[in-house]
Amino acid sequence: xxxxxxxxxxxxxxxxxxxxxxxxxxxxxxxxxxxxxxxxxxxxxxxxxxxxxxxxxxxxxxxxxxxxxxxxxxxxxxxxxxxxxxxxxxxxxxxxxxxxxxxxxxxxxxxxxxxxxxxxxxxxxxxxxxxxxxxxxxxxxxxxxxxxxxxxxxxxxxxxxxxxxxxxxxxxxxxxxxxxxxxxxxxxxxxxxxxxxxxxxxxxxxxxxxxxxxxxxxxxxxxxxxxxxxxxxxxxxxxxxxxxxxxxxxxxxxxxxxxxxxxxxxxxxxxxxxxxxxxxxxxxxxxxxxxxxxxxxxxxxxxxxxxxxxxxxxxxx
Numbered sequence: 001x002x003x004x005x006x007x008x009x010x011x012x013x014x015x016x017x018x019x020x021x022x023x024x025x026x027x028x029x030x031x032x033x034x035x036x037x038x039x040x041x042x043x044x045x046x047x048x049x050x051x052x053x054x055x056x057x058x059x060x061x062x063x064x065x066x067x068x069x070x071x072x073x074x075x076x077x078x079x080x081x082x083x084x085x086x087x088x089x090x091x092x093x094x095x096x097x098x099x100x101x102x103x104x105x106x107x108x109x110x111x112x113x114x115x116x117x118x119x120x121x122x123x124x125x126x127x128x129x130x131x132x133x134x135x136x137x138x139x140x141x142x143x144x145x146x147x148x149x150x151x152x153x154x155x156x157x158x159x160x161x162x163x164x165x166x167x168x169x170x171x172x173x174x175x176x177x178x179x180x181x182x183x184x185x186x187x188x189x190x191x192x193x194x195x196x197x198x199x200x201x202x203x204x205x206x207x208x209x210x211x212x213x214x215x216x217x218x219x220x221x222x223x224x225x226x227x228x229x230x231x232x233x234x235x236x237x238x239x240x241x242x243x244x245x246x247x248x249x250x251x252x253x254x255x256x257x258x259x260x261x262x263x264x265x266x267x268x269x270x271x272x273x274x275x276x277x278x279x280x281x282x283x284x285x286x287x288x289x290x291x292x293x294x295x296x297x298x299x300x301x302x303x304x305x306x307x308x309x310x311x312x313x314x315x316x317x
Contacts, residue, residue, distance in 0.1 A: 006064050015063040015082060018118065019312070021048045022089040027068060028061065040091060047091045050312035057309055059120065092161070093206065099145055101171035103163040107148075110225050111195045113161065114146045116294055116305035119274050125302065126271060134297055137233035139220060140249040140283055141292040141305055143209055144201035147173055147217055149182050151192050152225060156183040176200060176217050185243045193225040199248065201284075210285040220248045220294065233296050249283035251293060278306035289314060 008014055017023060024045040025037040031046040038046060051058050069076060072085050082088075107113060119126065146161040158165050158177045167174045177183070186194065202208055202215030222236045223229070231239065240247045282290040292307035 006062070008062060008064075013065055013076060013078060015065065015068050015086070017048055017061045017063065017088060018121075019048050019050050019059050020091045021061075021083075022046075022091040023048055023061070024087050027063065027086060027088070041089050043087060043089060050309065052313065057313075059309075059312075099160065099172050099200075099205065101160065101163075101173065102166040102168055104157070104166045105164045107159055107162050108150065108152065108157070108164060108195075110152065111148060111150060111159075111197075111223055114148065114197050114221065116141075116303055119271055119295075119304050119306045122304050123271055125304075126274075129302060134302065135299075136295040136302075137298055138251045139294050139296070140251060140290050141294050141307070142199040142201055142218055142248055142282075142284070143206050143291045144199040144218075145205050146197070147176070147200040148195055148197045149177050149186075150195040150225070151183070151186045154192060156186070172204065172215055173200060176215050180217060180245060182217075182243070182245070185245075189242060191239075195223040195225060196243075196245070197221040197223065209288050210282065211288075212284075216246055218246050218248045230300065232300055233298055248294075251283070274306045275309060279308040279310045 022040045022043060022045055023031055024043055025032060028046070031048070037044040040047070048061055065076060068086070069082060072082060074080075076082075148159040150157050150159070158167070158173045160173060165171060165173055169175075182196065186192075186196075196219055198217050198219040198221070200215055200217055201210055202212040205215065219236070219240050222231045222239055224231055230236075237247060237250070278290075278292040280290055282288045289311045290308060291311050292305055294303070294305045296303045
């Protein structure tokens with residue numbers, strides 16, 4: 001067994017674990033702090049959280065290659081994903097029964113799952129975006145549960161983050177989809193082979209930090225299944241308006257094009273600056289710290305998220 005105090009030098013290969021990784025106890029026994037390990041998805045371990053150590057934010061964990069990767073037989077190289085062989089899971093908050101529902105099947109393979117890369121993992125890409133003067137739509141990242149509705153070859157369905165759900169009277173995802181008339185609206189606009197993705201927020205969901213009295217489906221993406229690509233931010237906003245749905249809050253910036261929600265990454269937009277700027281009040285409930293912001297290239301392509309450190313530290317309490 002080795003200690004958590006490991007000295008690294010520039011150029012060393014190491015295993016990096018992001019926050020919200022579920023770390024098996026055998027990889028980092030010190031995370032349990034002498035307590036009995038907890039369990040997630042059948043794995044005993046601990047969730048890696050944002051913490052302050054000696055006044056500095058810690059948002060990850062570095063482990064040495066040895067003995068961490070001793071049982072991995074393949075060649076180790078920079079950028080290799082070792083989460084599967086090390087049995088590292090992505091931690092997700094358990095759903096209540098009304099959200100979990102009954103599975104009809106796995107999430108449809110024709111639709112990408114909703115997720116964004118953290119800005120901390122994209123330093124070189126951010127630098128290149130600054131050089132290329134890319135323009136971005138910036139929206140608020142909401143704390144809720146990922147929801148996808150689809151119409152594929154005339155068949156309508158509703159999904160949670162990982163599952164295609166059966167329609168049942170007590171399932172919140174389906175209740176909201178029916179209440180908002182999404183199937184009828186898609187058919188009326190002849191929008192077949194499309195997936196609408198967003199965040200379900202409200203009572204019974206992640207503590208309902210926005211203090212809503214009823215659930216809301218807030219759209220953040222529309223995926224053209226036939227073309228195999230997301231529509232542009234501007235097209236998405238038009239479709240959402242046509243469908244009479246709610247959109248995630250759009251944060252607008254003054255650019256060379258007035259009244260257009262676009263943002264230029266500049267030298268100001270370095271990773272640390274973006275993380276600081278992600279902090280602020282939610283547009284839905286101004287007394288609540290927003291979870292962060294999401295950047296999406298206006299003509300398609302690069303997307304990433306910046307999570308508020310204030311939000312992370314508060315949620316870790």
